[in-house]
Amino acid sequence: MSTLSLFASLGAAFQSFSSHRSSCKVSVPVAKSNPNLISAFERDLASRLEQLRSADETEYLSIEWLCQAMEMVLSTHSFAELTASDFDQVVSNGHGKWIDSFMDNSVKLLDTCVVLKAALAEIKSYIGHLNVALRALEKDPIGEIEVKRCMNALKQCSNALNRKDVAVHHLAQRRSKAESCSSMLRKMAERLNAEDSSKGDFFMAIYAAQVVTIFVCSLLSNVLTLSSRWSLLTISRSGHSSWFSSFNTLQKKVKELIEKKKSNDRNALLMELDMAEIAVRNSHNVLPKIMHANASSDKRTQILKVKKSAKVLQAVFVDLQQGIPTLESHLENIHGNLLRTRMAFLDMDHGSY
Template sequence: MSTLFASLGAVIHSFSSPRSPHRVPVFEANSDPALLAFESEVSSRLEQLRSTDGTGYLSIEWLCQAMEMVLSTHAYAEVFVPNLQHDATNSDRKWTNSFLDNSVKLLDTCVILKEAVAEIKSYCGHLKVALRALEKEPTGEVQLKRCMKALNKCMDALKRRDDAVNYLGHRRTKLENCSSMLRRMGERLNMEDASNGNSCSAIYTAQIITIFVYGLLSSALSLKPRRSLSSISVDGHSSWCFSLINLQQSVKEQIERKKRRGSNAVLEELDMADIAVRKFHDLIQEISHGKSSSEKGIQVLKVTEGSKALQALFMDLQQGIPALESHLENTYRNLLRSRMAFLDMELGS
């Protein structure tokens, strides 16, 4: 039951749509000490994320911290679980049906997010081959050719994803389809009354936080995203509402800076690796067209230095992926367990 809130996260995605004429229900000021402590904790965690250096937004470490916040928010909300069955029983039956439908779609979303991480792992595989080609010294023409071939595969891995979107015209990537699906889920529910007791207020908070983090993941794992990060419109008296607004604005500004710079990736480590790969590719290509052996000798030294810098970026990316995978897997398991817990609650009512 402690993971019940995890499955409810995406049902309010429509609150992030600026075109929606509906507003998030405004909760009356609550004097319940437990609820006030819960909201204060959420605000504190949001402020901690915002206090990160702006260049750290959308790094693997930061995203993992954001997902940890989601899990801790759900765990903190556990105190309200005993009241959940009573509140749900007195609410519209559509609330139950919507939850069961949304939980399946959220499980599908987690699968797609994990597939996106698998694509980054494939990129890392090509980059590893490129770096290994330069391990043997002295660096000769054969090693440079092998490295160049692997670097081409790295760049093609990002380019193919972008070309596929352009070639298919109006069709969208799986991550974009996920965002649209979540938005439609919210549109069907944004007219429902979410203020049926403190347990529903806690669920509402957990939903907002989950949607925000899921949106971050969808943007971070996208390549050349064509859409800006959706802003979740919240309206309430809780301090965490303002913390969330300020945080999402800061993150959105960083994504826009990346887009203006022409970045191929939003994920910080992948973006930095991609920039270094393209520069390294140009250097090797320049060496292959060198006019004299002395000139090539100087440039080979540059290759050695460049490969060390690229190796460091590769390690940052490669070492961060397992943590990202682990958090996504935990999310998936929580979604599955929470669905089963909710079904058990229904059978027992």
């Protein structure tokens, strides 16, 4: 059976799994265990990891790249639900405490999604300031009032990235939650580092789902939190599974890139936000020159420069305005998938472990 046909079977089984759930605890009907499924799953996961790793460095940490990483998370969780038929065997073999750990992690990952949603709301506020700045520059001619309004909006953008407004209570509180979230993810990663994933298909699938989810959530926490101060966590894995090597290589490359950006004093790790910061800084430097221009020819020259910088600002504004809702949608899907996976195991008869 080819990989494509195997995953077509996975999809069909998953649809059956989702449509037959009920409110009472029942055994979940899934397709009969296929020894090739776990191999197909590992190959697919390794392929997704390699696709992320092989991207051009300029594409790393972009909205599109992050969406691909989040789609990988969704894929692992879909397969993990299909291993539910092994659940009774896992419990009977005395691995109930491991299941408890998984259930505990799922709650924490759900909390992480809530924090990440707040981080996206902060970026949407940033986009709002960009919009105010651009609207001010639409006036023709650009007068003193428009220049001041635009500069004030751009200053709000700069403050958000440079943490100058951290004293604002609600923002400081939100960043404190983000810091707690980062610490929580790190502790989960440390526990996973000590886990043995070679206990069967069920463990491999659930383990892989947790590894990539924690990694991607940590990545999003760094990238989406304005002026993040935390380093990307490391999940150390070794073994014979084909995806381990791909995961370790990707993890190392992403971590090196983040540290490189931070060492160069780049306040925004998200690629589109980083480009917006450069455009904001350039526009903020150009605008005051209109105010100081005396000769009409000099003033026209400065206005042309402002208009040119406004076009760049408009381009990055559009990228963020269109991209952030896409990230938001993917995050909602992960949140929903985490809930569904958790409920799937809660709906089963766990016995007395």
